[in-house]
Amino acid sequence: MIQNLQYKYLVAGLIFIASTLLGYIALSQYIPSSGKVDAFSALSSSKPIEKEFNKELQTRIAEQKLAAAGTYELQKIFNAPDGDVLDSKGNAVKLSQYTSGKYTLLTFFYDMCADAKGCPYAFTTMHTVKNYLEKTPALSKQVRFVNISFDPERDTPMMMAGLEKRANRNNKDFSIDWRYLTTKNVDVLIPLIDAYGQNVDIALDKDSGKRTMEYPHVLKIYLIDPKGVIREIYSTTYLSPEMLLNDIETLMIETEKGV
Template sequence: MSIVSVGLKWLLLATLVLPASLCASEDPHRDHQGAAKTAPGYFPLAFPAPAAGSYSLPVIGSAADGEVLLDTGQRRRLHQIFDDKLVVLSFIYTHCPDPNGCPLASYVLAQLQKQITQHRSLSQRVKLVSLSFDPDNDPPHILAAYGRHFRSPLGQWEFVTTEGHQQLQPILDSYNQWVTPVIGPQGQATGMLSHLLRVYLIDPQNRIRNIYSTSYLHPRLLLADLQTLAAEKPY
């Protein structure tokens, strides 16, 4: 799937505006392990966000269904969780060591959650969903503990996993989300996973309307896109 043209425009703008000197040695924002948080999503937006409704978001594809587990252990289908709402879906794993990977997605969604709760027109229409692609190490109780760091009682944010890789792989394949175990120099498993950060914007008809990567995943842009979709006339 290709990123829609408006997303590409934002990516190019971010590349042009973001200072070339922004690197790990100069960035004051670091995680607890000292790794630099350099992704644009951690900083104020470097260019004006497009006015909501001043552009359109074409349909990219269908948002697949699949069997998942809530952080309570209850079984659900993804489309049940989406519940005919505007959905922001991120794929994560809770012990991701790259601050510009999964922690970025959770940070941006947390900031978006704050903004959504301040917009009455969106607060009941938007669902955030974080789906772990590491069922071996992210069972429901781990996701429940992880989610407590991010959830607001005013928001709607589900943290879900799968019972195993048999349930997970068809979901990953459908969303074109690849995940590869990282192998150490002696051929040993490290527990780390190599993956491409992708966050999906899904409309109430379960259609993908945008895909965000590290370079332009930002709460202001997500909010503008959600407001744009919310203003669409029903099909």
């Protein structure tokens, strides 16, 4: 019996390690290597190419029939809720320190998420936004990304540290501040996701009725202005890097105008 249990734990552990490695390999293809960031660094000082980038972006925005940035107003939906979270060093901090002072894209996720229209899709979209913004250091410094796990059991601060390191690899002065946060436990998490309106289910094994590692959820990304007000909510059905960039720029123009 004990041997069986040990065997099960060993298999489960191996599966966990293998899936983590596979996940890393799968995601690492989307992550810029150091050479690429250097190239971007060169690009950011090269105005003609910067213009080319902008032209490419504007073309994509036009293709999506999006109104020009600054010509529309984003609703003030609700104040970004506060809560207790753990940073990647395990420090207990208030979420509010990551939801004000910058233009913030915040999303809930879990590292084991394998739903192509869920967390991985959010990650690639946000990474594209990051790559665009980092062409213009003055812009990228004003933007922050926040990922909060709704799987505190597996997504420990140590795990968050690994993800954060990966996301912020080759950080330069102009890089976007990308934070990975978790919570002490599910009791702390629930009020937070409830406040954000981010419902999530636990998938149960149909035979045993026990929890699986899946947390089915409708993907949401929240755009929060520097005052800590949620100004847009995106979901899989309505999400593109161009839309995010356009909305961030709209908020920046709003700030410039002193609205």
